[in-house]
Amino acid sequence: GENVEQHPSTLSVQEGDSAVIKCTYSDSASNYFPWYKQELGKRPQLIIDIRSNVGEKKDQRIAVTLNKTAKHFSLHITETQPEDSAVYFCAARGSRGNNDMRFGAGTRLTVKP
Amino acid sequence: DTAVSQTPKYLVTQMGNDKSIKCEQNLGHDTMYWYKQDSKKFLKIMFSYNNKELIINETVPNRFSPKSPDKAHLNLHINSLELGDSAVYFCASSRIGGGDEQFFGPGTRLTVL
Numbered sequence: 001g002e003n004v005e006q007h008p009s010t011l012s013v014q015e016g017d018s019a020v021i022k023c024t025y026s027d028s029a030s031n032y033f034p035w036y037k038q039e040l041g042k043r044p045q046l047i048i049d050i051r052s053n054v055g056e057k058k059d060q061r062i063a064v065t066l067n068k069t070a071k072h073f074s075l076h077i078t079e080t081q082p083e084d085s086a087v088y089f090c091a092a093r094g095s096r097g098n099n100d101m102r103f104g105a106g107t108r109l110t111v112k113p
Numbered sequence: 114d115t116a117v118s119q120t121p122k123y124l125v126t127q128m129g130n131d132k133s134i135k136c137e138q139n140l141g142h143d144t145m146y147w148y149k150q151d152s153k154k155f156l157k158i159m160f161s162y163n164n165k166e167l168i169i170n171e172t173v174p175n176r177f178s179p180k181s182p183d184k185a186h187l188n189l190h191i192n193s194l195e196l197g198d199s200a201v202y203f204c205a206s207s208r209i210g211g212g213d214e215q216f217f218g219p220g221t222r223l224t225v226l
Contacts (some may be wrong), residue, residue, distance in 0.1 A: 032213055034213070034214070034215075038154075041155070042219075043203060043217040043219050043220055044156065044203070044217050045216060046214045046215070047215070049213060049214070087154055089156060096168075101215070102156055102158075103155070103156040103157070103158075105154075105155050106154045106155070106156070108154075
């Protein structure tokens with residue numbers, strides 16, 4: 001099955017700075033890589049995702065890049081705002097489909113005003 | 114209109130008891146999941162289920178069993194509760210056939226005393 005590692009576990013930035021979170025995966029057949037944001041006491045919610053046939057995807061201040069050769073993908077948040085503070089999870093869907101969705105351990109992002 | 118709902122939101126019980134958590138989705142999705150999020154925020158898939166197939170994560174004890182009365186519901190039954198079962202349990206759903214985004218319920222915080 002899939003195995004996902006995520007770094008850093010905590011990240012603190014000043015408002016307006018950029019934040020980058022990195023993940024690696026083990027299953028070369030993985031084809032879908034979502035990022036979820038979980039605010040304190042809330043449910044995880046999808047913020048952006050990327051498929052294995054795309055190298056980069058952007059949605060306003062959020063972008064994700066994928067390097068299939070190196071088996072790693074990253075989340076980039078620009079012009080961070082205090083409301084970006086949350087735990088972010090990367091995930092990778094392995095070759096066995098949605099039942100093989102593995103999450104990283106999460107990154108707690110704090111944006112200081 | 115809540116897309117994925119769970120009841121109860123909080124559940125406090127004694128070791129050895131049997132309890133159930135209910136999940137309902139009104140998105141017309143065909144696949145539902147149960148995740149366990151421990152105190153370190155690590156999200157781990159327990160089950161995925163559609164009307165044809167139940168996929169069980171191999172690390173889930175057989176004290177845990179999903180039951181689906183229809184495709185809009187996937188309830189989680191837990192027998193002989195143990196202290197280590199304390200966690201937040203999230204239900205999620207997605208479209209069948211590799212439908213991508215998983216929509217999470219609000220979570221059920223289970224505390225075993």
